[in-house]
Amino acid sequence: MNSHTLQKLAAFTSTPKGGNPAGVWIGDSLPEPKEMQRIAAEVGFSETAFVAPNKGSKRTVRYYSPEAEVPFCGHATIATGVALGKKAGSGIYQFETTIGTIPVEVSEHNGEMRAALTSVEPKFELPSGTLLQDALSALGWSVDDLDSSIPPARAFGGNWHLVLAVKSKQRLDDLNYDFDKLKQIMLDDDLTTLQLIWRENDELIHSRNPFPVGGVVEDSATGAAAVALGGYLREANIINTPRNINILQGEIMGWPSQLNLSIPTVGGITVSGTAVFLTD
Structure with a gap:
């Protein structure tokens, strides 16, 4: 059985009254595309990130809006980085996405988790x-x-x-x-x-x-x-x-x-x- 968690975070803010909300699904293996689409629609945020496996610095990540898969999402990546930081600690995580590998550096400052993603070549x-x-x-x-x-x-x-x-x-x-x-x-x-x-x-x-x-x-x-x-x-x-x-x-x-x-x-x-x- 695929063990997983589904969390909700607001990215680019220090308060729940701001930022952009995203779903963060973390599991042993990714669900089927139809299931990811169903979950994203149910969550209802502009994007939900799906992350597998459940451990390690290298993670496969897919992003879904309520209507379709999205190649890349910045705020869901920041939300995922903070979620991983809380779960597994600070460090550099490598997100394997459909557009390439996105390094995400997670660190703690004054008790607050912060994530920084570096894009592919613009x-x-x-x-x-x-x-x-x-x-x-x-x-x-x-x-x-x-x-x-x-x-x-x-x-x-x-x-x-x-x-x-x-x-x-x-x-x-x-x-x-x-x-x-x-x-x-x-x-x-x-x-x-x-x-x-x-x-x-x-x-x-x-x-x-x-x-x-x-x-x-x-x-x-x-x-x-x-x-x-x-x-x-x-x-x-x-x-x-x-x-x-x-x-x-x-x-x-x-x-x-x-x-x-x-x-x-x-x-x-x-x-x-x-x-x-x-x-x-």
Whole structure:
């Protein structure tokens, strides 16, 4: 019989009133895909991570939203790292995912577990004119709303995300998009979330992430989008590196989250944060 546990944590927060919740299933061996999908739908969070085996530093990890498998999920990875840290102690865990091996360093600071994942090699490309116009239309935005210092881009750090930066926080705060229209656009273009941002200063970015392809209106903390953004900012020479950036997300939702982004001169991008256990 497959011995397992199913825990619920909120990632990128130190309080259950913030962050992004994720399910963390840890067992001797992974369930069948249909069973993982059923469990993820029952949990109901934007993602649930499934982890096996039950011990060791190398773990196979799969991620499921309520509607489909997702290649990679940042906040569920942070939640899993903290769960493993509480269960098996600090150290570096190697997550074998469908996109490659993701090292996750887990450490304890002042009695609080913290996890840091390092992404696969990031990349970016310019979006097609059609994608940009369709996305702006679904959002109810115009080209004039955009911040020309951070041009639109498709960015990858494990999943593809469309990065759109706006000139004002008011534009970012006033988000009311066409769910079905944006979902179809994203499915057609293999996008996991939209990384909608406003840059307050060189070290602080505010973010919102529509996630209709996962059946979720908005994600309150998106680690995969954060590393994709960090890679884009570096590869497009928008920032000088190395650089640390804090990303604030989930504020308007009432689930404030803080993602700490570390962007080296070369290689994968690291995002770190804390996580807390949730009770039903």
